[in-house]
Amino acid sequence: MKEKFLDSFHQIKTIFSSVFKDFFEGGRAYLKLTDPNDVLESGVEIIAQPPGKKLQNLSLLSGGEKALTAIALLFSVIKVKPAPFCILDEIDVSLDGMNLKRFLNYLKVLSDNTQFILITHRRKTMETAGVLYGVTMEEPGVSKVFSLRLPEEKDKRVS
Amino acid sequence: MKEKFLDSFHQIKTIFSSVFKDFFEGGRAYLKLTDPNDVLESGVEIIAQPPGKKLQNLSLLSGGEKALTAIALLFSVIKVKPAPFCILDEIDVSLDGMNLKRFLNYLKVLSDNTQFILITHRRKTMETAGVLYGVTMEEPGVSKVFSLRLPEEKDKRVS
Amino acid sequence: MLLKKIEIYGFKSFPQKVEIELSPGITGIIGPNGCGKSNISDAVRWCLGEQSFKTLRGNQMEDMIFNGTDQRKPISFAEVSLLFDNLDPELNVDYTEVNVTRRLFRSGESDYLLNKVPCRLKEITELFHDTGVGKEAYSLIGQGKIDQILSARPEDRRSIFEEAA
Amino acid sequence: MLLKKIEIYGFKSFPQKVEIELSPGITGIIGPNGCGKSNISDAVRWCLGEQSFKTLRGNQMEDMIFNGTDQRKPISFAEVSLLFDNLDPELNVDYTEVNVTRRLFRSGESDYLLNKVPCRLKEITELFHDTGVGKEAYSLIGQGKIDQILSARPEDRRSIFEEAA
Numbered sequence: 060m061k062e063k064f065l066d067s068f069h070q071i072k073t074i075f076s077s078v079f080k081d082f083f084e085g086g087r088a089y090l091k092l093t094d095p096n097d098v099l100e101s102g103v104e105i106i107a108q109p110p111g112k113k114l115q116n117l118s119l120l121s122g123g124e125k126a127l128t129a130i131a132l133l134f135s136v137i138k139v140k141p142a143p144f145c146i147l148d149e150i151d152v153s154l155d156g157m158n159l160k161r162f163l164n165y166l167k168v169l170s171d172n173t174q175f176i177l178i179t180h181r182r183k184t185m186e187t188a189g190v191l192y193g194v195t196m197e198e199p200g201v202s203k204v205f206s207l208r209l210p211e212e213k214d215k216r217v218s
Numbered sequence: 219m220k221e222k223f224l225d226s227f228h229q230i231k232t233i234f235s236s237v238f239k240d241f242f243e244g245g246r247a248y249l250k251l252t253d254p255n256d257v258l259e260s261g262v263e264i265i266a267q268p269p270g271k272k273l274q275n276l277s278l279l280s281g282g283e284k285a286l287t288a289i290a291l292l293f294s295v296i297k298v299k300p301a302p303f304c305i306l307d308e309i310d311v312s313l314d315g316m317n318l319k320r321f322l323n324y325l326k327v328l329s330d331n332t333q334f335i336l337i338t339h340r341r342k343t344m345e346t347a348g349v350l351y352g353v354t355m356e357e358p359g360v361s362k363v364f365s366l367r368l369p370e371e372k373d374k375r376v377s
Numbered sequence: 378m379l380l381k382k383i384e385i386y387g388f389k390s391f392p393q394k395v396e397i398e399l400s401p402g403i404t405g406i407i408g409p410n411g412c413g414k415s416n417i418s419d420a421v422r423w424c425l426g427e428q429s430f431k432t433l434r435g436n437q438m439e440d441m442i443f444n445g446t447d448q449r450k451p452i453s454f455a456e457v458s459l460l461f462d463n464l465d466p467e468l469n470v471d472y473t474e475v476n477v478t479r480r481l482f483r484s485g486e487s488d489y490l491l492n493k494v495p496c497r498l499k500e501i502t503e504l505f506h507d508t509g510v511g512k513e514a515y516s517l518i519g520q521g522k523i524d525q526i527l528s529a530r531p532e533d534r535r536s537i538f539e540e541a542a
Numbered sequence: 543m544l545l546k547k548i549e550i551y552g553f554k555s556f557p558q559k560v561e562i563e564l565s566p567g568i569t570g571i572i573g574p575n576g577c578g579k580s581n582i583s584d585a586v587r588w589c590l591g592e593q594s595f596k597t598l599r600g601n602q603m604e605d606m607i608f609n610g611t612d613q614r615k616p617i618s619f620a621e622v623s624l625l626f627d628n629l630d631p632e633l634n635v636d637y638t639e640v641n642v643t644r645r646l647f648r649s650g651e652s653d654y655l656l657n658k659v660p661c662r663l664k665e666i667t668e669l670f671h672d673t674g675v676g677k678e679a680y681s682l683i684g685q686g687k688i689d690q691i692l693s694a695r696p697e698d699r700r701s702i703f704e705e706a707a
């Protein structure tokens with residue numbers, strides 16, 4: 060139990076540092092156990108330092124920087140232990156254009172091993188999806204789902 | 219004190235019902251004092267019912283519906299007692315295209331009496347602003363502000 | 378293991394049966410505010426055994442059942458099914474397809490079914506143990522909840538690491 | 543009353559003096575993630591007397607002072623000024639222009655100035671009493687905070703109505 064936790068923690072730690080650097084194009088981030096002597100109870104400290112900035116508490120990060128750091132951690136965990144599927148509800152909402160692109164690039168890599176279902180309002184995210192479903196309430200209060208893009212159509216689309 | 223509170227409460231209540239109907243193109247919403255006998259301590263109940271849907275608890279509203287209802291209440295308060303200025307930080311983030319338009323239309327009306335400063339990533343909100351400032355960190359970690367659009371330029375802009 | 382289909386009937390804003398076929402890769406779900414997108418994610422979380430109606434944005438479990446509109450009457454029960462393809466058997470059952478169903482009646486009675494055979498929640502939780510699928514797992518991130526991964530207290534952050542161990 | 547200018551020096555990510563001229567109507571502030579937009583809104587809230595560093599997203603009040611970068615040293619104090627035009631005298635002072643300034647040194651000492659004359663916070667709060675301006679008022683809505691107006695408990699919702707009374 061203890062070995063298993065430590066083993067996966069160290070893997071996540073290594074990947075998190077590199078995903079963070081990819082996302083922020085520099086800077087550094089790492090994970091630390093608050094109490095390494097008590098592995099099964101210890102909390103986890105997260106330190107994130109965007110490029111050029113001083114090391115600070117997570118609370119001083121901006122809305123978009125926090126979301127991007129959280130996504131980097133989530134993706135690191137998924138890389139170490141790929142969940143079969145993952146449903147993400149508007150996690151792209153506070154990212155600016157550049158960060159959205161970086162997020163989507165990494166998502167594409169992970170989607171070889173994990174099925175992603177993304178609820179979104181962002182155009183670029185819609186364009187990245189292979190399959191697209193629309194939800195409407197033509198009849199007020201009644202949700203209906205219809206297919207907007209089937210899997211093989213992705214290649215035919217004029218961009 | 220008591221009369222003042224009740225007087226402004228009733229004004230806000232009337233306006234809130236009509237702003238909500240504008241925003242949702244129907245439905246109904248109203249405010250109620252939880253304890254009308256104790257005006258100076260009473261809480262405020264908010265009931266919101268989008269068009270065609272059954273009356274439900276606020277928690278069942280969607281992310282965008284909640285934001286729109288909150289903005290309707292904020293705007294009702296501002297209409298009753300216009301604050302000289304108002305700073306809104308990305309309050310448009312969860313609104314879809316249609317709701318964003320309705321929000322911006324109402325904002326324009328209120329901006330005759332109140333100065334609005336909107337922090338935003340949405341293109342339509344940027345286009346509605348008369349004056350536009352950009353913030354950058356060309357030098358990492360150092361914020362600088364520069365003017366993107368001056369007041370009188372708004373009319374000259376090619377859309 | 379692949380999630381092939383989500384079937385929803387009577388859950389929240391879905392009075393008519395809805396089937397969502399899924400394929401590998403990235404699937405997008407779009408639509409205007411309030412149309413029912415997050416209700417789909419709630420349906421999956423509920424089907425996998427979520428017990429807290431608060432996490433499902435309700436005030437009571439009955440809020441999960443379609444409550445009616447101006448034109449339609451409330452429905453008496455909600456049912457959500459998830460169909461998994463188990464070709465390279467990750468799930469510890471002999472079937473090549475695994476169908477998990479949850480049903481709730483207004484009376485409060487709630488059933489779970491595994492390939493249409495009634496079972497207890499415990500069997501479903503054990504089936505998915507250690508696969509990364511489940512209501513606690515990092516595989517369901519609700520609207521506005523991404524920041525919670527960095528949550529305030531270090532001891533609260535452990536759970537995502539435990540899931541992955 | 544019109545807010546004509548925001549001046550920021552040494553506050554959070556602003557080591558160099560910045561002046562933002564404002565006019566009536568709608569002003570937009572845009573820029574990439576992490577560039578300092580919300581820090582501007584924090585600067586205004588702080589200048590109007592905000593005492594809670596938590597509301598300003600810090601761990602201590604000192605976090606409000608520029609903390610340095612790889613290339614720059616930390617600065618010893620932060621100063622924010624708000625310049626109001628008081629032509630149709632809403633504010634109970636004889637001036638046609640009212641300048642509110644707040645300063646904080648690393649030592650923890652904090653000054654307030656009204657038209658460059660030192661004063662106490664109480665005088666500033668009284669000046670803006672009943673105008674809708676102030677750190678509690680509904681005129682400053684932080685990032686991700688719009689939903690709090692509908693906040694969970696009815697008794698918490700009173701404050702926005704009291705401000706407007």
Ligand SMILES: Nc1ncnc2c1ncn2[C@@H]1O[C@H](COP(=O)(O)OP(=O)(O)OP(=O)(O)O)[C@@H](O)[C@H]1O
Pocket residue numbers: 200268271274278279280281282283312388389390391408409410411412413414415416417439440441442443444445520
């Ligand atoms: N038990 C129920 N019966 C009927 N309708 C319900 C029930 N529970 C929730 N709803 C409806 O579902 C709607 C919310 O749907 P949902 O949260 O999925 O929207 P969304 O598509 O995610 O929107 P957004 O883009 O704003 O996040 C509400 O308007 C609510 O009225």
Ligand SMILES: Nc1ncnc2c1ncn2[C@@H]1O[C@H](COP(=O)(O)OP(=O)(O)OP(=O)(O)O)[C@@H](O)[C@H]1O
Pocket residue numbers: 109112115119120121122123124153359553554555556573574575576577578579580581582604605606607608609610685
């Ligand atoms: N005392 C300080 N000294 C130096 N930099 C600081 C200080 N306090 C905060 N910052 C920096 O300010 C940045 C956050 O700025 P802010 O929250 O204003 O971004 P933003 O433009 O609102 O971004 P977003 O679009 O993501 O919301 C952080 O990266 C942080 O490093």
Ligand SMILES: [Mg+2]
Pocket residue numbers: 280281282414415520
């Ligand atoms: Mg939603």
Ligand SMILES: [Mg+2]
Pocket residue numbers: 121122123579580685
């Ligand atoms: Mg911000």
